[in-house]
Amino acid sequence: MSDHTLPEVEPVTDRVHRNSWSANLERPVHEERRDAVVTGAIEAVEHTAPGYHVNLVTHGAHGRPESYLGPVLHARFGDSVDWTYVDRCGCGGHVLRVQVAER
Template identity: 55%
Template sequence: MSHSHEDVPPVTTEVHDNSWSANLETPAHAEDPDVVVEQAIDAVEMTTAGNHVNLVSHADHGHPETYLFDALAEAFGETISVEYVQQCGCGGHVTRVHREA
């Protein structure tokens, strides 16, 4: 079953003035890599400069370097740094995005 992007609850509704993690591993995220990218960008936008967000993405889409890194670079340019942290035991992936000051 496919979800429209509007049907997927937001990953956050508040600005984070600290480092935090965004869960992009729900069934809706597994079904649509575009939702993962859209909500990853939202998560970075909601993270203040000097902090990072760990984007925990679904294993179904493979390594985030293949679909997420370029989208983040296009959206934020040199205002972020992106680091692949690890693959989780469940198969998902953790990508750390640091907002530069």
């Protein structure tokens, strides 16, 4: 297991996505635990093939995600990812698009 795994939280995905996709980080556990959002975001980026992006759809309870996910993503992935805040969802959440660089 990776050092960011939360065994009590269901994984965001179980496969590598060789296309652009969206990760749902708006479940009740994500509202209650920001660490579950962070863990899910890391997991989603790790499961996104180079050259594609993942839209991290985060729970609105934690505010705009670039403030707390940006530093984590930079520390974990460095220049191999680039992120952009997209917008607020109609449901109150937020979308952060993370592009994974070609290797």
